[in-house]
Each structure stands twice: as C-alpha cells, then as structure tokens.
Amino acid sequence: MTKPYIVAHILSSIDGRxxxxxxPVRNLAGLFERTAETFKSDAWVVGRKTMQEFSSVKVHRLGRAHASIPKKDFVGRHSAKTYAVVIDPRGKCFWDSNMVTSEHVIEVLTEAVSTAYLKHLREKQVSYIFAGKTSIDLKRAVTKLAKLFRIKTIRVDGGGIMWGAFLKASLIDEISHVVVPVADGSIGTPSVFDAEIGHTSRQAKALQLKSIKQLPGGIIWTRYRVVN
Ligand SMILES: NC(=O)c1ccc[n+]([C@@H]2O[C@H](COP(=O)([O-])OP(=O)(O)OC[C@H]3O[C@@H](n4cnc5c(N)ncnc54)[C@H](OP(=O)(O)O)[C@@H]3O)[C@@H](O)[C@H]2O)c1
Incomplete structure (x- = not known):
C-alpha cells in the first residue's frame, strides 16, 4: 500500500514560534483554516496537546479494567468521509462524541493505554488504532490509516512536537508555511519543528521552494517540497 501524501500546514511568527x-494580530485561527482548506485532504492529524483544544472539556473518570476488550484496532460507527486524527500515545483525550465538526475522530494509541480507556472510546464510537507498544511508530500509523480508512492524503496541523515527529520520520512530502509578521522571542514555547534537543547526527531536511504568495497584512505564505 502506498504511503499517504502528507502536507505539514504551519502558521508561525518570523522566529518560528x-x-x-x-x-498583536487577530483572526489567526481563521487564517490558518482558510489556508489549510486549500489542501484537499482525507484527514487532518494533530498531536495530543493540540487535540485537547477540540476534545471534551468535562472531567472523565475511568472505571475498572475490562479484560474482555482486546488491544486491537477498532472502527467506530460513522458515515463521515473525512477524519480528525490524534496521536495520543497514553490515551489522554476524552470525547463527548466521535466527531470534530464534520470529521470522524480516530485515536492513534500505544498498547500502554488501559482497557478502561478503550471502553470510553467504544462507548463514544471513536475509532482507534495501535501503532506501537509504548511509543508511536508514525510509519505504522499512516500505513494503518491508509489501509483501514482509505486515507490517501493527510494534513498535519500541529503542534510543534507533531510536525517534528513527522519530519524526523521522513514522512512529510510538502510544507505549507504561513509566516505572520510578528517577532515572538519566547524561549521554551512550542516551535515549528520540535524534534529533539540540540544537534544530533540527524541531518536537517533540504526543501525546494514550490510557491510564495503575499497575503494581506504582510503575511507570507510559502510552500516547499521536502527532499526526502
Ligand atoms: N500556529 C500553529 O500553526 C499551530 C498549530 C497547531 C497547534 N498550535 C499550538 O501548539 C501548541 C501545542 O503544540 P505542542 O508541540 O506543545 O504539542 P502537540 O504537537 O500538539 O502534541 C504533543 C503531544 O503529542 C503526543 N505525541 C504524539 N506522537 C508523539 C511523538 N512521536 N513524539 C512525542 N510526542 C508525541 C505527546 O503526548 P503525551 O504528552 O500525551 O505523550 C506529546 O506531548 C498549542 O499551544 C497549540 O495551540 C499552533
């Protein structure tokens, strides 16, 4: 099965925060969405921290373990054609329904999650797949997304750790980067690609410029092909 085509869609300050x-700029969520919507994708993928801005805000208490629930992939009942995917290694996102707007939710988990958490997902008919014992293997995750849900195109919508993990795994085909004319200067806050601390033996990725566009308000939108 061929790997889905993966675009990392990013909005940052000029210093990558x-x-x-x-x-001091308004409506950035709208700008992110408008530029994101220009990519026809079967799914958007985010890290656990970003998804917690969309998942349940209620306090959920997990009950006892359920030995009868196997740690096997589960496809919830849904009629959606597109998907909202969260990479959630320990199962920290809780759900009131199995949808984020018009997209069906898929949790990508490790086998470290409890069966009580799986029961919560089954009750809400949230789909889930396993992609590792204690840490996430993103290649395995995207292969399963393609196979089980016929996902051919993915937009990775953040945050920094998520883009960094996809970059490190050499899974990104294209980068869409919206640069807002703001100098942030904070240290220790999420940045465009948070892959690891310091320089390691891993090579940085070379990019080929595909397009560059100036948007109102001095915003620059560039698109790059990743040389993998
Ligand atoms: N400007 C933009 O374009 C944009 C877009 C999206 C988000 N954001 C902002 O970015 C911030 C969140 O970004 P973030 O970088 O802190 O978090 P994130 O990427 O949203 O989520 C990181 C979490 O994902 C999990 N994870 C999944 N796969 C992983 C892997 N391979 N390696 C490590 N962790 C993995 C871990 O969860 P566990 O800790 O549970 O293990 C990790 O803590 C928010 O403030 C959000 O508003 C900005």
Missing part, C-alpha cells in the same frame, strides 16, 4: 495568544 507557534503559540499565538500574545500576538
């Missing part, structure tokens, strides 16, 4: 709440 991605937390926008202190920026």
């Amino acid at each position: 991605i937390q926008t709440r202190n920026w």
